[in-house]
Amino acid sequence: MDWLEYENKALENGYEIICGVDEAGRGPLAGPVYAAAVILPKNHVVEGVNDSKKISEKKRDMLFDKIIDECICYSVGIATENEIDEINILQATFLAMRRAVEGLSVKPDMALIDGNKRPGLNIAEQEIIKGDAKSANIAAASIIAKVSRDRYMLEMAEKYPEYQFEKHKGYGTKLHYEMIEKYGISPIHRKTFLKKFFQK
Numbered sequence: 001m002d003w004l005e006y007e008n009k010a011l012e013n014g015y016e017i018i019c020g021v022d023e024a025g026r027g028p029l030a031g032p033v034y035a036a037a038v039i040l041p042k043n044h045v046v047e048g049v050n051d052s053k054k055i056s057e058k059k060r061d062m063l064f065d066k067i068i069d070e071c072i073c074y075s076v077g078i079a080t081e082n083e084i085d086e087i088n089i090l091q092a093t094f095l096a097m098r099r100a101v102e103g104l105s106v107k108p109d110m111a112l113i114d115g116n117k118r119p120g121l122n123i124a125e126q127e128i129i130k131g132d133a134k135s136a137n138i139a140a141a142s143i144i145a146k147v148s149r150d151r152y153m154l155e156m157a158e159k160y161p162e163y164q165f166e167k168h169k170g171y172g173t174k175l176h177y178e179m180i181e182k183y184g185i186s187p188i189h190r191k192t193f194l195k196k197f198f199q200k
Contacts, residue, residue: 003136015110020137022114024145028170032078035096036144039072045136064147075103094119
């Protein structure tokens with residue numbers, strides 16, 4: 001497994017500063033969609049990093065700190081639940097990705113994007129399907145995005161305890177739907193994801 005295959009190809013093509021970009025939270029019924037952009041030093045792989053969905057929460061938290069220590073820079077961008085309702089989840093994900101890249105303190109000239117679509121950055125882009133399991137920079141971005149969003153949802157669990165966000169992070173679990181049935185929609189729910197609750 002060559003974690004630097006795509007990075008090395010980009011370097012061979014004349015790009016110098018490469019960032020990885022990934023999102024977290026496209027599927028949940030509540031909360032923003034998060035994206036992260038990470039620039040690792042050339043030829044650097046953060047030990048233990050993998051697709052954020054394949055590692056435990058405890059290990060993700062540990063790797064989050066490790067990535068921040070070892071990267072050149074990182075940035076997190078979000079699109080709110082209101083923006084998701086206004087422009088749809090795909091466009092909101094792209095918006096969060098653009099915000100993440102724009103927030104980097106070092107400007108990249110190439111972005112490796114997890115997925116099969118380009119968010120429309122003002123730099124060169126390459127989309128990589130399952131990139132979070134193929135590229136060191138995307139895998140790092142995957143963990144930063146996932147941990148950042150999970151921590152936000154834990155804060156929301158304290159603000160709206162009745163929904164038990166700490167257990168499902170806003171995803172559409174049986175428990176979550178039961179809480180919506182019981183308490184209705186909260187201010188952080190995505191209304192376009194919950195249309196059936198407005199048809200009663």
